[in-house]
Amino acid sequence: MNLDFNNKKVLVRVDFNVPLNDKYKITDDTRIRAALPTIKHILKAGGAVILMSHLGRPQKKLNEDGSINREKFSLQHLIPHLNKLLRKKVQFSEETVGKNAKKLAKALQPGEVLLLENTRFHKEEAAGDEAFAKNLASLAKLYVNDAFGTAHRAHASTTTVAQFFKAKAKSFGFLMQKEIENANRLLHDPEKPVTAIIGGAKVSDKILLLDRLIDFVDHLLVGGGMAYTFLKAQGGNVGNSLVEEDKLDLALKLLKKAADKNVKIYLPKDSVIADRFAADAKTETKYSSRIRKGWMGLDIGEKAQKEFSEVILKSATILWNGPMGVFEMPAFAEGTKAIAKAVAKATKKGAFSLVGGGDSVAAVNQMGLAEEVSYVSTGGGAMLEFLEGKELPGIKAIHT
Ligand code: AMP
Numbered sequence: 001m002n003l004d005f006n007n008k009k010v011l012v013r014v015d016f017n018v019p020l021n022d023k024y025k026i027t028d029d030t031r032i033r034a035a036l037p038t039i040k041h042i043l044k045a046g047g048a049v050i051l052m053s054h055l056g057r058p059q060k061k062l063n064e065d066g067s068i069n070r071e072k073f074s075l076q077h078l079i080p081h082l083n084k085l086l087r088k089k090v091q092f093s094e095e096t097v098g099k100n101a102k103k104l105a106k107a108l109q110p111g112e113v114l115l116l117e118n119t120r121f122h123k124e125e126a127a128g129d130e131a132f133a134k135n136l137a138s139l140a141k142l143y144v145n146d147a148f149g150t151a152h153r154a155h156a157s158t159t160t161v162a163q164f165f166k167a168k169a170k171s172f173g174f175l176m177q178k179e180i181e182n183a184n185r186l187l188h189d190p191e192k193p194v195t196a197i198i199g200g201a202k203v204s205d206k207i208l209l210l211d212r213l214i215d216f217v218d219h220l221l222v223g224g225g226m227a228y229t230f231l232k233a234q235g236g237n238v239g240n241s242l243v244e245e246d247k248l249d250l251a252l253k254l255l256k257k258a259a260d261k262n263v264k265i266y267l268p269k270d271s272v273i274a275d276r277f278a279a280d281a282k283t284e285t286k287y288s289s290r291i292r293k294g295w296m297g298l299d300i301g302e303k304a305q306k307e308f309s310e311v312i313l314k315s316a317t318i319l320w321n322g323p324m325g326v327f328e329m330p331a332f333a334e335g336t337k338a339i340a341k342a343v344a345k346a347t348k349k350g351a352f353s354l355v356g357g358g359d360s361v362a363a364v365n366q367m368g369l370a371e372e373v374s375y376v377s378t379g380g381g382a383m384l385e386f387l388e389g390k391e392l393p394g395i396k397a398i399h400t
Pocket of ligand 1: 199200201202205223224225226242297298299321322323324325326327328357359360
């Protein structure tokens with residue numbers, strides 16, 4: 001954010017992809033709040049802010065006649081709340097690009113804010129189309145990308161647009177900077193011991209992450225549905241638990257790589273098992289590798305909670321991605337809660353903790369522990385790809 005914003009028009013890509021209820025009221029404004037420091041900074045520095053974002057997936061949820069549902073996916077619904085948060089009247093352009101958008105942008109004065117309509121109303125956005133990006137770029141002198149949540153997509157407004165601004169005319173916003181700094185703190189020379197807690201549904205979604213983590217962590221705690229593929233690969237009986245049969249070999253390879261590198265992988269010793277996948281299923285707690293036919297592991301058990309928590313409390317650096325069980329159902333949320341508490345406690349003792357990835361973030365928020373960990377990432381897929389070591393197109397575009 002080392003740009004001179006005074007008297008300049010600044011095109012700012014934000015992630016305002018917030019959940020709306022059926023009356024188009026925002027139900028969680030975290031993403032909007034996360035972008036406020038950048039917007040306020042530019043306004044204070046004498047700039048005029050032109051905001052652009054996507055909202056939902058309008059190209060996937062077309063009207064019956066094949067047209068865009070402009071009502072449902074309009075960013076206009078955000079204006080009243082933005083007015084409140086910024087304490088000023090935010091202008092709205094019904095066009096994302098075009099004559100009118102240009103007119104509004106041209107008339108914008110320092111200290112004023114203009115929000116452009118949903119970038120995804122145009123197919124060209126996801127295609128990373130140059131002409132569309134050039135039209136967006138023509139609205140402003142400077143470009144700031146603060147949308148970490150979409151930094152892994154090479155879209156027009158997150159990536160292509162940046163090529164129309166010289167190196168000295170573009171920058172990350174504060175949120176992007178923070179996300180990158182925190183992820184780098186974990187990836188580069190973290191204080192040891194380093195523990196990664198990985199959960200969620202499937203091994204297949206996190207193969208690259210697990211493989212990369214084994215290169216530098218000391219402890220790897222594996223929970224959630226993905227643990228049962230590892231347990232089965234080791235010869236355990238996991239009943240009807242979620243197993244990816246085609247990933248059994250891979251699970252063994254990861255276990256071997258970890259053993260070769262002296263990384264300890266912890267699988268849940270015990271599990272809360274259920275006779276069906278339902279909130280009111282019959283439940284018991286059993287050893288995870290002795291789950292009988294017809295039953296399935298839906299959460300880590302008390303022994304596992306205790307063992308995982310002990311490892312977490314000994315750690316100096318902690319990454320948490322993915323829930324330990326089907327935490328959306330109260331009967332299977334205890335494992336995830338115990339881990340959230342342990343991460344908060346370790347942080348209080350001085351550990352650096354990064355919570356990244358959609359569902360573990362939701363869990364930490366649900367429990368009101370977001371302030372008690374070091375950093376909660378706003379970008380699910382983007383953070384995952386960053387941690388996997390991929391170069392995110394939205395980040396590269398600012399550097400080149
Ligand atoms: P992910 O998006 O990969 O982080 O996965 C999150 C999802 O995994 C949540 O919706 C959980 O309900 C689900 N999940 C966690 N543990 C289990 C389990 N043991 N069996 C089935 N699904 C699970």
